[in-house]
Each structure stands twice: as structure tokens, then as C-alpha cells.
Amino acid sequence: QVQLQESGPGLVKPSETLSLTCSVSGGSIRSDYWSWIRQSAGKGLEWIGRIDSSGTTNYNPSLKSRVTMSIDTSKKQLSLDLNSMTAADTAVYYCARMASSSWPLDSWGQGTLVTVSS
Amino acid sequence: DIQMTQSPSSLSASIGDRVTITCRASQGISNSLAWYQQKPGKAPKLLLYIASRLQSGVPSRFSGSGSGADYTLTISSLQPEDFATYYCQQYYSIPYTFGQGAKLEIK
Numbered sequence: 001q002v003q004l005q006e007s008g009p010g011l012v013k014p015s016e017t018l019s020l021t022c023s024v025s026g027g028s029i030r031s032d033y034w035s036w037i038r039q040s041a042g043k044g045l046e047w048i049g050r051i052d053s054s055g056t057t058n059y060n061p062s063l064k065s066r067v068t069m070s071i072d073t074s075k076k077q078l079s080l081d082l083n084s085m086t087a088a089d090t091a092v093y094y095c096a097r098m099a100s101s102s103w104p105l106d107s108w109g110q111g112t113l114v115t116v117s118s
Numbered sequence: 119d120i121q122m123t124q125s126p127s128s129l130s131a132s133i134g135d136r137v138t139i140t141c142r143a144s145q146g147i148s149n150s151l152a153w154y155q156q157k158p159g160k161a162p163k164l165l166l167y168i169a170s171r172l173q174s175g176v177p178s179r180f181s182g183s184g185s186g187a188d189y190t191l192t193i194s195s196l197q198p199e200d201f202a203t204y205y206c207q208q209y210y211s212i213p214y215t216f217g218q219g220a221k222l223e224i225k
Contacts, residue, residue, distance in 0.1 A: 035214075044216060045207075045219075047213050098209075102150060102209055102210075105154075106173065110160075110161055111161050
């Protein structure tokens with residue numbers, strides 16, 4: 001059973017870059033797709049983007065100009081960078097697994113709350 | 119983007135009731151539809167995928183149906199642990215999108 005764990009700063013200043021890591025255990029990082037999703041009170045659940053084991057990415061057009069995702073298969077880690085943070089980016093950020101390219105999010109991390117404030 | 123609209127946004131029901139939540143996509147999504155359950159402070163949990171396939175370990179009182187742009191989630195006999203918020207999600211096209219959620223509360 002794959003397990004995911006997000007980590008990163010709980011507080012980010014406006015205009016700064018958020019960097020989050022998702023550690024994958026109990027399964028292979030090489031055979032699946034990996035998504036980042038966020039949840040805020042104002043916008044509900046929002047899919048940020050996905051990455052596969054080769055590093056191919058697809059981003060939500062609404063965030064594409066500010067997002068970078070990467071994968072380190074040797075460390076079994078995913079990374080999310082989101083720049084130019086504003087208060088509107090305050091949310092719980094989740095990483096999740098997709099078993100194939102057109103598949104639901106079948107395993108989720110517990111989520112990490114990120115607050116944007118000076 | 120494909121817009122997902124759930125109804126109702128909230129509902130109250132009693133233990134043992136049959137409950138149905140609907141999800142309408144802004145275009146056909148060829149059954150690429152998942153349902154999730156979320157409890158406070160927890161991540162969403164996958165219940166059904168391909169509109170009607172039950173995820174492993176999910177009780178059989180949960181079922182899904184639909185086609186094209188219209189889908190439903192049915193809970194046949196509500197149990198205490200079912201009171202939560204339910205979301206639909208399309209994975210037919212990128213960007214994947216979610217419904218706004220349906221909060222199920224105890225009457």
C-alpha cells in the first residue's frame with residue numbers, strides 16, 4: 001500500500017516561492033503518475049498538475065506560469081515549487097497517486113497547510 | 119476547463135436513509151468520473167471510479183451510475199461513519215476538475 005507524506009514550510013511570505021516535498025513509500029515511484037492538489041475554503045479542491053516518472057509534466061493552465069514540479073526517483077520524492085505566492089494561495093496542499101495517465105487519485109498524502117502572510 | 123456541478127450542496131439525512139448526490143459535467147466525460155469522501159481534517163478518500171466501480175475496501179452500500187455528462191452517487195443505507203463531504207472529479211481531460219462538494223449531515 002503506497003503511502004505519501006508532504007513536507008514543507010507552514011508559513012510563506014507574499015511574493016516568495018513555496019517549496020514542498022512529497023515522500024513516497026510502500027510502492028514504486030517509477031510506474032505511476034503523481035499529482036498535486038490544493039484545497040482552500042474559497043476555491044474548494046483544485047488540481048495543480050501532475051508528473052510521471054520520466055519527469056513529464058502537465059499543469060493546470062490557471063497556475064502554469066508559477067508552477068514547477070519535479071521528481072527524484074532515487075529518493076522516491078516529488079517536489080512542487082509555486083512562486084509569487086499571495087494570500088489566495090493559502091491552502092492545504094496534497095500530493096496523490098494516479099495508477100495511470102487517465103485514472104483517479106487513489107492514494108493521498110495527509111496534506112500540509114500553507115499560509116501566506118507577512 | 120470542464121465544470122463539475124454537484125447537487126445538492128448540503129443535505130441532512132438519518133441513519134438508514136437512502137441518499138443520492140448528483141454531479142453534472144459541462145460536457146460529456148465518458149465515465150471518467152470519480153467520487154471521493156472527505157472527513158474534517160483528512161484527505162479525500164477514493165470511493166468509486168469509472169463512474170461505478172467500487173474502490174477496494176469501500177462498502178457495497180456505496181454505488182455510482184451515470185453516463186455522458188450526468189452521474190450519481192447513492193448510499194443505500196446511511197451509517198454513522200458516512201456523514202462527510204462528497205466530491206466528484208472528472209479525469210477525462212486536463213485540467214482535472216472537482217465538484218464543489220456535497221456536505222452530508224445528520225438530521
